[in-house]
Amino acid sequence: MSNAILQENSSVDTSKISTGEPLKRIKLPAVVSIRDFAEKINKTPAEIIAKLMQYGVLVTINESIDFETAQIIALDFGIEVIPEEEKPVEKEAEERGPLQPRTPIIAVMGHVDHGKTTLLDYIRNSQIAKGESGGITQHIGAYQIDWQSKEGEKRKITFLDTPGHEAFISLRRRGAQLTDIIILVVAADDGVKPQTIEVINLAKEANIPIIVAINKIDLPEADPERVKRELSEYGLVPEEWGGDTPMVNISALKGLGIKELLDVVLLVADLKNLRANPQTQAVGTVIESKKDPKKGATATILVQNGTLKSGDNVVVGSVYGKVRFMENDRGKRLSAAGPGTPVLIAGLSEVPSTGDTLMAVASLAEAKKLALDFARTKSVKSLKTLKNKGVLEIAKELEAKQQKRLLLILKADVSGSLETMKELIRKLSVPELALEIVKSEVGDISESDITLAQTLGALIVGFRVNLNSALKKLAEQNAVRIRLYEIIYDLENDLREIISNILPPIIIEVEIGKAKVLQVFRKDKKATIIGVSVLEGKLLKGSKLKIANKNIETEIISLRKEKNEVKEAEAGGEAGVGLPGNINVEVNDVLKAYILKEEKRKI
Incomplete structure (x- = not known):
């Protein structure tokens, strides 16, 4: 439960608390199970569950509650609880041994097509850019190089290759949290763009130094000075102008300036005095994860402290396992990986989520227990549910608003792609259409996915996954809709189109003509008959009419030319116009004719 909710509940009824003796005080973690909480405050689980029911929170003995909720319940029993102090990983590491210099972690970021992948391609002497669909990096990868200072x-030097397309904003944010230095790539022929500004803001929020690589200086239209001027408007002032932002002119395609760039990277890294303890148990972060047909559940880990060894017992969020083997970015098997090193590991019980923390622990049993504890925190019960609307209330609101729903089953090749798909769904959500993800996981489309989609009427969206012929036939037989994609642009555009087709169209007014009133022939309860001169466009029988400056709207029920009933009257001619009822219209009034047209909603 959040602090705001706690403040709202700060007027907890303490009249039940005995004032004859001081409150008993105990320490609790941020999340505690009902069983452990009951044991710590010397109550039965049934008493805790009953007390929570009084607040409208339903729990079982195996579920957990957050600290603030436990604090309120404990007060009702006359017990004060305080939070356990969590020792920072860095402090614990320092206590286990001296800190040593570590490998700097660099994120290469910037606007799409400004040359991030080409830069890494040159540095690593690989062909990443050519191998990616659509010519863009689809998800985070981590690579390490050797460089002579x-x-x-x-x-x-370790590099995080962070995607530049705006759909990958969540991945870029995670990259910024992991990195020591950001290389901001800006094309010399294009200048500052939206994602350039976004990276600058991310770096400022995280207090991460930026080195600007002004790329494509080999092009005739390159203008590095213009780029510097534009960047200075956002607080990145070049060192040669008296600022503190290193800027290096490069050509990632031809390799110009790369040596100077990497020398600057090492210089900035040395100024930051990056240190870690390789002697302690490993702590790292999941950069990417997927299920490999041959290797099983795998994860790319960036080791941030300690040394990860083959055979280590590890917990990664709600996943646990024993490191069966480790590989570097070139596929070479490693026995150990120190701070700042990215490695792919196998031997996990399941595919972990991108961004989860890895910790090496003493035993597999301990890893399994920690993973279970973490999984419980995902379904923590809190008194803040009192502030939330119930399911029935939400259902009634949807019915009242006649809100439509689009149910989605998301499947992706790796967890980073899955995260990006979820980010797109959030971005494209609109009030009139509830986008509901009923299932999301890494892996190819399965029979259970098709069965679930058929039952719920859901759309299956797959990104870089396979659908075998048997399952394709099964989906067709059961009218299950499946969309498969290789490029994130196509996925986004198709989702926009699907949503636009589901939403009700927008009704717009299209003006078709203007006319001036020449004479009023009749005006009574049944009808108003006038003579008009058509000034522009045309008048149509059945079209709507507005009388200028009178805030009057009506419609044409009859249209005559020389006593003949006609369907339209064009500019330059005169016509008799019939209007329903007694309309306040006078000679010289200007009439505007229009029709109502449906237009597809654009997202």
Whole structure:
């Protein structure tokens, strides 16, 4: 439960608390199970469950509650609880041994097509850019290189290749949280763009230094000075102008300026004095994860502290396992990986989520327990549910608003792609249409996916996954809709189109003509008959009419030319117009004729 909710509940009824003795005080973690909470405050689980029911929260003995909820319940029993102090990982690491210099972690970021992947391609002497669908990086990868510094020392540098397309904003944010330095790539022929500004803001929020790589300087239209001027407007002032932002002119395609860029990276890294303890148990973050047909559940881990070893017992969020083997970005098997090193590991019980924390622990049993505890925190019960609307209330609101729903089953090749798909769904949500993700997971489309889609009437959206011929036939037989994509642009555009087709169209007024009233022939309860001169466009029988400056709207019920009934009257001619009822219209009034047209809603 949040602090705001706690404040709202700060007027907890303490009259039940005995004032004869001081309150008993105990320490509790951020999340505690009902069983453990009952044991700590010397009550039975049944008493805790009953007390929570009084507040309208239904729980079982195996479920958990958050600290603030436990605090309120404990007060009702005359017990004060305080939060347990969590020792920072860095402090714990320092206590286990001296800190040593570690490999710097660099994120390469910037606007789409400004040359991020080409830069890494040149540095790593690989062909990443050519191998990606649509010519863009689809999800985060981590790579490490060896580089000889100016002093002749062989140094390692780790790169996070962070996608530039706006759909990957959540991945870029995670990249910014992991990195020590950001290389902001800006094309010399294109300048500052929306994602350039976004990266600058991310860096400022996270207090991460930026090195600007002004790319494509080999092009005739390149203008590095213009780029510097534009960047200075956002607080990135070049060092040569008296600022503190290093800027290096490069051509990632031809390799110009790359040596100077990497020398600057090492210089900035040295100024940051990056340190870690390789002697302690490993702590790292999941950069990417997927289920490999041959290797099973795998995850790319960026080791941030300690040393991860083959055979280590690990917990990764709600997943646990024993490291069966580790590989670097070139597929070479490793026995150990120190701070700042990215490695792919196998041996996990399931595919972990991108961004989850890995910790090496003493035993597999401990790893399994920690994973179970973490899983419980995902379904923590809290008194804040009192503030939430019930299911029936929400259902009634949907019915009252006649809100439509689009149920989605998301399948992706890796967890990073899945996260991006969810981000797109959130971005494209509109009040008139409830976009509901009923299932989302890594892996190919399965028979159970098709069965669920058929039962719920859901749309299956797959990104870089397979659908075998048997399942395709099954889907067709059961009228299950499946969309498969290889490029994120296509997925976004199709979702926009699907949503636009579901939403009711927009009704717009299209003006078709103007006319001036020449004479009023009749005006009574049944009808108003006038003579008009058509000034522009045309008048149509059945079209709507507005009388200028009178806030009067009506319609044409009859249209005559020389006593003949006609369907339209064009500009330059005169016509008799019939209107329903007694309309306040006079000679010289200007009439505007229009029709109502349906237009597809654009998202």
